[in-house]
Amino acid sequence: xxxxxxxxxxxxxxxxxxxxxxxxxxxxxxxxxxxxxxxxxxxxxxxxxxxxxxxxxxxxxxxxxxxxxxxxxxxxxxxxxxxxxxxxxxxxxxxxxxxxxxxxxxxxxxxxxxxxxxxxxxxxxxxxxxxxxxxxxxxxxxxxxxxxxxxxxxxxxxxxxxxxxxxxxxxxxxxxxxxxxxxxxxxxxxxxxxxxxxxxxxxxxxxxxxxxxxxxxxxxxxxxxxxxxxxxxxxxxxxxxxxxxxxxxxxxxxxxxxxxxxxxxxxxxxxxxxxxxxxxxxxxxxxxxxxxxxxxxxxxxxxxxxxxxxxxxxxxxxxxxxxxxxxxxxxxxxxxxxxxxxxxxxxxxxxxxxxxxxxxxxxxxxxxxxxxxxxxxxxxxxxxxxxxxxxxxxxxxxxxxxxxxxxxxxxxxxxxxxxx
Numbered sequence: 001x002x003x004x005x006x007x008x009x010x011x012x013x014x015x016x017x018x019x020x021x022x023x024x025x026x027x028x029x030x031x032x033x034x035x036x037x038x039x040x041x042x043x044x045x046x047x048x049x050x051x052x053x054x055x056x057x058x059x060x061x062x063x064x065x066x067x068x069x070x071x072x073x074x075x076x077x078x079x080x081x082x083x084x085x086x087x088x089x090x091x092x093x094x095x096x097x098x099x100x101x102x103x104x105x106x107x108x109x110x111x112x113x114x115x116x117x118x119x120x121x122x123x124x125x126x127x128x129x130x131x132x133x134x135x136x137x138x139x140x141x142x143x144x145x146x147x148x149x150x151x152x153x154x155x156x157x158x159x160x161x162x163x164x165x166x167x168x169x170x171x172x173x174x175x176x177x178x179x180x181x182x183x184x185x186x187x188x189x190x191x192x193x194x195x196x197x198x199x200x201x202x203x204x205x206x207x208x209x210x211x212x213x214x215x216x217x218x219x220x221x222x223x224x225x226x227x228x229x230x231x232x233x234x235x236x237x238x239x240x241x242x243x244x245x246x247x248x249x250x251x252x253x254x255x256x257x258x259x260x261x262x263x264x265x266x267x268x269x270x271x272x273x274x275x276x277x278x279x280x281x282x283x284x285x286x287x288x289x290x291x292x293x294x295x296x297x298x299x300x301x302x303x304x305x306x307x308x309x310x311x312x313x314x315x316x317x318x319x320x321x322x323x324x325x326x327x328x329x330x331x332x333x334x335x336x337x338x339x340x341x342x343x344x345x346x347x348x349x350x351x352x353x354x355x356x357x358x359x360x361x362x363x364x365x366x367x368x369x370x371x372x373x374x375x376x377x378x379x380x381x382x383x384x385x386x387x388x389x390x391x392x393x394x395x396x397x398x399x400x401x402x403x404x405x406x407x408x409x410x411x412x413x414x415x416x417x418x419x420x
Contacts, residue, residue, distance in 0.1 A: 120146030229391025
């Protein structure tokens with residue numbers, strides 16, 4: 001590390017320092033946390049040359065190792081992406097502080113007052129792959145919500161993450177807050193296991209990445225886990241859909257940034273539209289460089305590659321798209337129930353009945369009507385940066401912003417009452 005973070009520290013030692021930092025953050029005012037976020041953003045700007053140089057080395061190693069274009073895109077930083085990281089931190093400073101919010105409160109007949117109040121988790125461990133922008137987002141969201149962050153990035157982004165964390169820690173120190181509020185957890189793969197075993201020191205773990213990473217953390221962690229999910233997202237073009245609208249939404253959802261989890265991976269087309277819609281949409285997809293994976297029913301209308309086993313379950317994260325003809329809304333709902341990962345599911349329709357059934361019957365963190373799934377994002381929702389998109393059904397589901405990074409406690413106030 002290029003700052004005072006101790007090289008060679010054990011996970012336990014880092015977690016103990018994080019707990020000490022979390023105690024300070026828990027009593028830091030909103031003004032103090034916001035000042036730190038601005039200082040962290042400024043520090044990212046000052047460190048941009050060093051961050052980009054470190055990222056170039058990570059990208060070069062990834063390309064030399066034959067990493068897919070989609071994963072290299074997730075890894076790559078540019079001046080605009082570094083600026084977006086800094087902007088995200090400044091945007092967080094402008095958002096309300098969730099800590100101390102009263103979720104609900106009442107006074108019992110005996111005069112005892114009960115309030116449920118938002119409080120930080122304490123120490124949050126985040127295990128993630130590539131995407132060094134997550135480093136800044138996670139550090140900022142944890143800080144604003146009063147949590148210390150222990151960040152376990154992938155080896156593919158090791159130099160990028162180290163440079164970003166060094167800048168964040170410099171900003172924290174400049175603002176008078178403990179630099180150990182944001183720590184990178186380096187080391188071999190065994191370190192991830194140590195982090196997952198740090199129950200009592202780390203309060204919650206959040207995995208963010210591919211299915212393999214998420215499954216490993218969920219199955220093996222002794223620390224409570226908030227599960228983020230992969231995005232096998234569908235777009236269903238209903239019989240009543242406006243074709244131009246459907247094509248526009250589909251292109252945005254597939255091609256605007258195909259390497260992210262809210263990109264569409266399967267297009268479902270109602271059979272009533274097949275003759276008119278499929279020739280147009282296949283031509284548009286071909287011109288956009290999208291490879292269509294489909295069966296003979298779709299192949300009759302344009303160029304496709306044969307649908308392979310597993311394609312309907314695949315999160316391609318690339319310019320690949322499965323296309324399926326379905327005979328009804330019921331068939332589309334059945335397909336989604338069968339293959340969805342519960343992330344983001346879209347219908348394009350002019351039917352209020354179809355839209356109502358879709359939103360009621362699709363079980364996903366986000367359901368969309370006549371809008372691109374690329375909107376399923378903390379920034380687009382107005383949350384500032386996001387920690388990830390949860391596909392579980394506990395307290396956090398969908399884009400995880402500041403409130404989702406808190407727990408609650410009950411504050412009970414009396415005037416000497418005792419229980420009979």
